[in-house]
Amino acid sequence: MRSHYCGELRSGHIDQEVVLCGWVHRRRDHGGVIFVDLRDRDGLVQVVFDPDRADIFATAEQVRSEYVLRVVGRVRRRPAGTENEELATGEVEVLGTEVTVLNSAETPPMQLDEHGVEVSEELRLRYRYLDLRRPEMQQRLRVRSRITQMLRSFLDEHGFLDTETPILTKSTPEGARDYLVPSRVHPGEFYALPQSPQLFKQLLMMSGLDRYYQIARCFRDEDLRADRQPEFTQLDIEVSFMTEDELMGLMEEMIRTLFRTILDVELPDPLPRLTYAEAMRRYGSDRPDLRVPLELVDIADLLRDVDFKVFAGPAQDPEGRVAALRLPRGGELTRKEIDDYTKFVGIYGAKGLAYIKVNDWATKGRDGLQSPILKFLPDAAVEGIMTRTGAVDGDLIFFGADKANVVNEALGALRVKLGQDRGLMAEGWHPLWVVDFPMFERDAQTGRWMALHHPFTAPKEDQLDLLEETPGACQSRAYDMVLNGTEIGGGSIRIHREAVQRRIFCLLNISDEQAEDRFGFLLKALKYGCPPHGGIAFGLDRLVMLMTGAGSIRDVMAFPKTQSAACLLTSAPSQVDPAQLNELSLRVKLRA
Incomplete structure (x- = not known):
């Protein structure tokens, strides 16, 4: 249907006949000559329609913004003085010899060109398919695609296996609230959508997989901020038989390669490290902005x-x-x-x-x-x-x-x-590792000890005796990567011995019965030769947000939710047919 993308035409295509498909970005009538900026995902090119081709010119007169066109024409050099240095295609234009309107368009509720006024985020999300036509949004998604492609390539080259873990899983309420999914075939029972693949990736290490990764969709029912969403994507990684220094070194190499490839930026080698205590003392934060x-x-x-x-x-x-x-x-x-x-x-x-x-x-x-x-x-x-x-x-x-x-x-x-x-x-990128986190923090309201990261993080080997005596002084084998004041990745070496895991559960006031109910499958697996292992997860949305300069992760996701976890495009969440509820043995009872 087409021979070229609009944005790929250059001076090397002069005198070639091309077939283009795209949207009318802008239409201008200059003294009887019609200029159409035709847009597709690769960019814009100027198409010229002369009045000496009456039928084609008549069609061009009728087109308006966001009409979908198929254009046949000849590439030629723009007249001297009319070049557009701001466009990659600015040296050339296409003289239209055929034009077909593939579809018309109503006047969009927002302007999509660079001259458009600021529109509210609510309007952008309600008409997200239009918002995504904007070159700025398309460029961000293109960068996101390149980032995921590069990360996959790096991990594949280093022996990691891309392995999927379940989406329907068991509710293990710790930290944020789970999204629950009722089971039709097991009335009164529920699955949970995963907050992370944490336990499954540990089980994969127990299975001898050795090196795992997954670009994983995760779900958390929590209050939202500019950099939070109810469903988000993380690059999830787990390895066996690596110390934290070895794992951190490999992850540094991956992030340095990413920035070199995508942004042509060289990050420090090695990345600086700060202990948690020093970060809090000097900067008041465990994700300090070193700029x-x-x-x-x-x-x-x-x-x-x-x-x-x-x-x-x-x-x-x-x-x-x-x-x-x-x-x-x-x-x-x-x-x-x-x-x-x-x-x-x-x-x-x-x-x-x-x-x-x-x-x-x-x-x-x-x-x-x-x-x-x-x-x-x-x-x-x-x-x-x-x-x-x-x-x-x-x-x-x-x-x-x-x-x-x-x-x-x-x-x-x-x-x-x-x-x-x-x-x-300061200008530029200032990454660092924050290490030597406390294992626990005390809940101000209940006085209970809580895991600072999660209850599967290993304590430092020489501090096991502190677990029951002075848990507040015990440090974990956790590490966070921070970039310009934003945590982009966090992980730890995991507990690989059942006895230690039970001690942690006990300290966190998780009884033996609760431990068996929530984590029995993990405790059982730890009995059968679990290797030392650890991992990390990078917030992919957050990383893309930083690398593209976007103000929110909503601007680097194709179809995000609002701050109230609603999808304005599809009106989700919504009520469902009573017959569906009946199949699930459910009845809705609204809070008073």
Whole structure:
């Protein structure tokens, strides 16, 4: 039906007859000559219709935006001075000799060319098939396809086997809520859609498969954000007989190859590593954005004995933290700007945002500082703060004092926002590994220990004795890859001995009966010669979002859901016929 894609025509095609199919991107009538920008997935090419071919010209006069055309014509060089350097096809045009309207189109509810006004995301999702015609969206999906192709090639070359795992599986409620699927042939019983292939990929290692991967669809019924969806895609990987260093090294090589191939970017070799403790201490986050040069500085030891309880209380609290954040040239901030930043940290639970403006410390000392809190701080504390933060004239120092988690979240977020607002963000890509995570965290409401990653993560071998004695001090063999402040992949070495897995379940308050009910198949498999193994999963949607510069993972997925987990295109979820419910032995009872 066609000989070429629109976007592939170049000067080398001049004088060739071509057959093109595509959509009318734009139609222009210039003094009796009609120009049509014809678009397909490869790009645009200008088609010219002269009035000396009356029948063809009459058809061209009738076409409008988004009509579907088949055009036969001859490629020729554009007249001098009319070339379009912004188009890959900008040196040439096609003189139309035949045109067939394959389908007409109503006026679209949104403009699809580059001159279109911003449209709401709701409208874009409702007419997603139109939104996906936009070159920007098509380019993102093309990049996504290239990314998955390259990742598959790398893993295939390194001996990994692409293996599918079940979509209908057993509900093992830990972490996010499961999406449940009722069974018709087993009335009253349910499957769950997988939150990840975690247990199946571990079973594949027990099966001797040695190296597994899968581009897996996963489902989580959780509250959504810009980088979350109820169904998402991850590159899932598991290997046997590898240490974490060996596995991390191989994954580094894969990501470096990906960026080199897709973006022509060289990432560091090796990637830098930060322990969890250091990341939290310096950046207030376990996914630090290294593009921002600002760092948190601990000052609790300088303030334990001051009369200012706002600082002294957290400084004396074993679970508290007092930290400072120096902003170079921050003395330029107005009071309104400081008030706005105070409101910003309030989102993260901070009760306020103390500060010191450094106006003239060099010559006036304490008298050259400006702050409502100075009257509460002795000279020794002020001297210590200035020395430790390295503040100089013109700077501003922000303070956080509260429970450590509140200070970390508030100042960690403020650090990134200041970097963005003040033009401090470095260019380029800044990946790293975060390692040595705690095994457990204590739930603030129940007081129970919770697995920081998941209950199948192995503790460090030399810390097994800490499991029952001081679980909060036990570190895991987990590792996360972080890129520009976003976690793109996370994994761990797994527990491969039944006795250790049972100890972890016990610590997490999972009784023997619950363990057998939820994970009995795993515990049984661990008895039959399970090899040491570990793995990682990369969020494919998130990775593509970063590499394409999109603002949300919804912009790199063909048919995403809204923040309320609805599909505006198909109106899902929706009610179903009562007869279907009856087949499933179900009755709907709405909450009051």
